[in-house]
Amino acid sequence: MNYSSELLKGTLKTIVLKLLADNKKMYGYEITQRVKELTLDKIQITEGALYPTLHSLEADGFVTTETEFIGKRVRKYYSLSPTGKTKTKEKVSELADFMETMKFLLDIKTKTT
Amino acid sequence: MNYSSELLKGTLKTIVLKLLADNKKMYGYEITQRVKELTLDKIQITEGALYPTLHSLEADGFVTTETEFIGKRVRKYYSLSPTGKTKTKEKVSELADFMETMKFLLDIKTKTT
């Protein structure tokens, strides 16, 4: 099972930011694999969605990059900038609030954490 | 406060279906107002989003319509069809599942219902 694709819209940026907040630095491919394993294959981030998102976060100054070579193959690490850290908190709490609202609206019972 | 618009994407159809499931029949303008008051103005459904959505639900056979006149002004009521009721359950439970996954991924604590 995996979700109809429209559900991911609007949440991808938040997912990426949160992963970077928890892991100091990650590279693109690593992010797709981490999300896949964390969600038991329910959420699969496509590369066509991820890379433009990372580039846009960089253009907005929320992440910085450093390139590393593994043998001859390039690997591009992303890390949160100070404004990126602030942005992450904003986006995560906005999404949490939105989910509370949706829960109420749809009368959905969620498991207790 | 209201949410960045991209969050609504993918959830509008589910919201509309759920409201119709709870209220037998509703008209477009009523839906926008109901969502607005239920969410304390946090979610505002625009007419440019709502009407195409309703038309698409009708085209897919998930809702049926009946027109009523209030004075000279027309009012178009929407009701769930049998397949619409099935679809509603599917969409609501898919969204609930998605929200559980996101909660885990983002380590968000939600209030207990």
Added chain:
DNA sequence: GTCAAATACATTGGTTTCTTATGTATCTTT
């Protein structure tokens, strides 16, 4: 009694954000 705001429908054009497909290249495993 008139004028603004609310009610009620609808469409068009534009943007954002994804998917699918494609491309290049390297490394690992069988």
Added chain:
DNA sequence: AAAGATACATAAGAAACCAATGTATTTGAC
């Protein structure tokens, strides 16, 4: 040696929204 995994990237197209605009009626405030 070939297939599959790793790792980057972009382009074309679709989906789903917003903002703006349009039409028309009704209500409420002054």
